[in-house]
Structures are given as C-alpha cells and as structure tokens.
Amino acid sequence: MTLHYELPTASDFATLAGPHFPAITVYAATSPVVAERERAEVAVKSGFDEAIERIRQGGASAGEVEELRARRDAILGDLQLWGSLARSLAIFVAPGFSEVFVLPNRLDDAVHVGSHFTLGQLLRAPSQDQEAFAITLSANEWSLWHATPTERAARLALDPSLPRDADSASNREPGEDKPRGGMHGDRGSTGEERRKQLFEIYAKRVADATRHELGRLDPDERVPLFVFATEPLLSQFVERARNGRRIIPVSGAPVRLGAAEIDEALRHQLGSLNVREADAALRVLAEASAGRVEHDLAAIAREAVDGAVETFWFDFTTQVNGTLDRESGAIQYAADDGVGGALSDGSRVGDLLPQLALLVLARGGRVVTVRSGDLDTGVWTGPAMAELRFALT
Numbered sequence: 001m002t003l004h005y006e007l008p009t010a011s012d013f014a015t016l017a018g019p020h021f022p023a024i025t026v027y028a029a030t031s032p033v034v035a036e037r038e039r040a041e042v043a044v045k046s047g048f049d050e051a052i053e054r055i056r057q058g059g060a061s062a063g064e065v066e067e068l069r070a071r072r073d074a075i076l077g078d079l080q081l082w083g084s085l086a087r088s089l090a091i092f093v094a095p096g097f098s099e100v101f102v103l104p105n106r107l108d109d110a111v112h113v114g115s116h117f118t119l120g121q122l123l124r125a126p127s128q129d130q131e132a133f134a135i136t137l138s139a140n141e142w143s144l145w146h147a148t149p150t151e152r153a154a155r156l157a158l159d160p161s162l163p164r165d166a167d168s169a170s171n172r173e174p175g176e177d178k179p180r181g182g183m184h185g186d187r188g189s190t191g192e193e194r195r196k197q198l199f200e201i202y203a204k205r206v207a208d209a210t211r212h213e214l215g216r217l218d219p220d221e222r223v224p225l226f227v228f229a230t231e232p233l234l235s236q237f238v239e240r241a242r243n244g245r246r247i248i249p250v251s252g253a254p255v256r257l258g259a260a261e262i263d264e265a266l267r268h269q270l271g272s273l274n275v276r277e278a279d280a281a282l283r284v285l286a287e288a289s290a291g292r293v294e295h296d297l298a299a300i301a302r303e304a305v306d307g308a309v310e311t312f313w314f315d316f317t318t319q320v321n322g323t324l325d326r327e328s329g330a331i332q333y334a335a336d337d338g339v340g341g342a343l344s345d346g347s348r349v350g351d352l353l354p355q356l357a358l359l360v361l362a363r364g365g366r367v368v369t370v371r372s373g374d375l376d377t378g379v380w381t382g383p384a385m386a387e388l389r390f391a392l393t
Contacts, residue, residue: 001074001098003081007126007149008101013119013358020094021115021348022060024051024068027107030085032152033260037082044089047111048072054113064095071098086152087267090125092117104130104149106267108317114341116350120316123357124369125149128274129224132266133214135206136254137229137237139166139199142206144213145262153263156217162209169202196232203236210241221245226269228254228262248273275374282313286379291391298331300386301356305329307363307389314353314384316369323347324355326362353384360386 004012026047030040052072056065071093075081081100088107092099094117103125112118130149135142141164147153163169214225224246227237230253238249250269257265285293292310294300301324303309321334321341334340334349342348357367372382 001071001078001100003078004099004101005084005150007103007130008122009126010361012099012101013122013361016092016099016117016119016122017355017358019115019348019350020092020097020117022055022058022064022068022094023112023114023117024048024055024091024093025110025112025118026051026089026091026093027110027121028089028091029106029109030087030089030102032085032087032263037085040085040089041076041082043109044091045072045076047109048075048093051111051113058113067095068093074098075100090122101125104147104152104267106271114350115348118319118351119354119358120314120319120351120369123354123367124316127357127367127369129270131223132270133218133223133225134262134266135210135225135227135229135237136257136262137206137227137233138253138255139202139233140255141165144210145259145266146217147263147266153259153266155259156213158209158213163202163205166198166202169205170198199233199236203233204240207237207240211243214245218245224248224270224273226250226266228252228257228265246273275370278313278368278370279375279379281311281368282375282379282385285387292388294386294388294392295381295384297352297356297384298329300384301329301331301359303329303386303388304356304359304363304365307365309360309363309365309386310389311366311368311387312357312360312384313368313370313380313386314357315372315382316353317371317373318353318383320352320383321349322352323349324352324359326359329359356384 026044028040028043052065052068055068075091086102086104088103088105090101090103101122105125107121132147134145144156144158145153146156221244226248227234228250229237230251234249234251238247241247248269294303300309305328320338322338323332331352332343334342335344361367372380
C-alpha cells in the first residue's frame with residue numbers, strides 16, 4: 001500500500017488512470033479528532049464490504065476476492081493511517097494495486113466499482129483553493145493563522161513589539177477611559193465615541209501588521225485571508241486591510257477557538273469560497289464570452305487534444321461512461337447513453353469526465369470540479385463545460 005499525505009500530482013493521476021479491473025474506489029469523510037475516528041473506520045469497512053460483494057457477484061475469481069479482502073484488511077489495520085487523518089480519505093484498490101490519499105478537503109462518502117477508478121472527487125483536492133490565512137480578532141487579543149493543503153491551521157509567530165490588544169494599541173492602561181497623552185477629538189466625547197476611536201486605532205495597527213506579515217509570506221497575494229471577528233472590529237479591520245488580497249469577513253466571536261476549530265472553520269469557508277468563485281466565473285463566461293464556451297463532450301475532447309481548452313468545469317457527482325482516445329480526442333459512449341459499464345461490443349469503460357480533465361491538465365489547461373446543485377441553473381447546464389482559449393469561428 002502506498003500512503004500519500006501530499007495532494008495528488010500528475011504522476012499520481014497517470015498511475016490511477018486506465019483499466020484496473022476489478023477496481024474499487026472508496027471516498028470517506030474523516031476528521032483529525034481521535035474521537036471521530038471510529039465513524040470513518042466503519043464507513044470505509046462498510047464501503048469495502050459492499051464493493052467486494054458486488055465484485056464477487058459479478059463473477060470475480062475466489063483469488064481476486066481474497067486479495068481484495070487482504071488489501072482492505074491492510075488498510076483498516078494501518079496504525080499510521082488511522083493515527084494521522086485529515087478531513088477525507090480517497091482509497092483505490094485493485095488486484096496488485098493499493099493507493100490511499102489523506103486529503104485536507106471534505107469529500108462525500110462514496111463507493112464505486114468498475115474497470116476504472118473513479119477520480120472525480122480526487123480531482124477536487126488540487127483543483128481548488130486549499131490554503132488560507134486567518135486572523136482571529138477581539139478587543140482582548142488577536143492572532144494570525146496559516147492552513148496549508150497538507151497541514152492543519154497553525155498560529156503564526158508575531159513580532160512581540162506589536163500591540164497585543166486594544167488597550168496596548170492606543171497606549172492605554174487597562175481600565176483607563178482615555179489614551180495616555182490624550183487623543184485628538186477627545187474633549188467632550190462620549191464613552192461610546194471613545195470606544196469607537198480606540199477600536200479604529202486598534203484595527204488600523206492590526207491591519208498594518210497583518211499586511212506586512214502576509215506580504216512577507218505571500219508577496220503575490222494569492223492566498224485568501226479570512227477575518228473572524230465581531231462588529232465593529234470586523235468592519236473596521238476589513239476596511240483598513242483591503243488590498244489585492246481576497247479578504248473574507250466571518251462574523252462571530254473568535255474567543256477560545258483552538259487550532260482544530262480554526263482549521264475546521266477555514267476548510268468550511270474555503271469550500272464556500274470555491275463555490276462562490278466558480279459560480280461567478282461561470283456567470284461572467286456565460287454573459288461575456290460568446291463563442292468561447294463549449295458544452296458538448298465530444299467537441300471539448302477535440303479541443304483539449306489541440307490544447308485549446310483554457311478551463312474545464314465538470315460535475316464530479318455525475319458519471320458519463322465511455323472511452324477517450326488521448327491522441328485524437330475521439331469519444332465512444334457506453335451503452336444506455338453513457339450509463340452502462342461497457343461499450344456495445346462489451347469493452348469495459350470508465351468515467352469520461354475525469355479522463356477529459358486529465359487531458360486538459362496535460363495540455364496546460366485548468367480544471368475546476370463542481371456540484372451542479374451548488375450552482376445557478378441559469379449559468380450551468382452540466383455535466384461539463386469548457387472555456388476555450390479562442391472563440392470558435
């Protein structure tokens with residue numbers, strides 16, 4: 001068994017692609033929390049048992065069934081695997097083959113059996129944002145966090161000279177009504193006005209410090225920043241922190257949130273952000289890029305072979321079976337309009353959508369996985385669509 005704690009690479013997908021009959025694919029939602037491990041173990045075992053029984057009833061030999069059971073038992077008994085879970089497992093098993101991916105993003109529980117592995121959900125991990133910064137901000141303290149595609153959220157070390165709370169940001173002693181040395185406009189101001197002024201100074205100093213620190217770690221401003229705070233600090237900070245970086249406010253008290261809670265919240269927020277950005281991109285494409293959108297899978301395949309697909313979106317919850325010639329782009333659909341598991345001549349087939357996605361990636365394009373139910377039906381007709389590099393003539 002090969003155990004992966006990194007996001008799948010092009011080499012990994014090449015290894016998984018192609019026929020592996022009889023192939024078992026198991027996706028399972030997991031958690032790094034030890035108390036929740038049992039649920040994941042039960043889900044994986046149940047998925048395997050269902051898959052192996054389907055393969056046995058399909059006419060597999062006794063030797064193949066026993067090998068699949070042995071590989072199931074090896075995975076369930078691997079202490080390293082079950083002692084270091086993230087948010088999902090993707091498991092691929094066939095005779096002579098066993099690969100397991102521990103992934104940071106939440107995947108749906110699913111079991112697939114066929115001649116090919118089902119790779120749609122696995123493609124979600126490298127095709128969407130899986131890295132984020134966060135700031136937890138309250139009047140009493142603030143912290144910066146960083147979650148990566150392969151590591152849980154961790155608190156970043158900060159310069160000890162930076163203000164640690166609202167009082168120190170305005171040079172106040174705890175309990176003082178006014179900053180020492182006075183503040184412009186203090187005379188005659190109410191307690192509520194002074195509090196607003198205090199928070200404005202605090203928000204500005206924290207925003208400046210955050211911009212400086214994240215600029216050092218991510219100068220291209222590629223990674224989004226999620227802001228966990230309550231009003232008025234939330235709006236005050238966001239207003240002063242605006243720059244080229246994506247800044248996403250998350251309303252709610254951040255007090256006493258630990259690393260596990262921050263990581264869970266960030267992964268959830270990243271999932272929502274990915275959906276919003278996919279929906280927005282598809283809307284722009286539908287409204288402003290006439291002639292550069294293709295929905296027909298056969299046409300997309302031909303364009304992909306020529307390297308003409310800029311971005312390929314596909315619904316990973318939908319399966320369209322068939323074969324794809326990676327040299328010509330020719331597609332053959334399985335029986336029953338792509339629902340069956342074989343061509344009309346009995347040749348076994350796999351899901352076309354991940355095959356197309358891998359072809360697009362190999363030709364320098366980009367892939368985005370979506371759920372149809374998450375998107376506006378006015379801009380998404382599924383199961384796939386492509387943005388072409390050039391308008392069709």
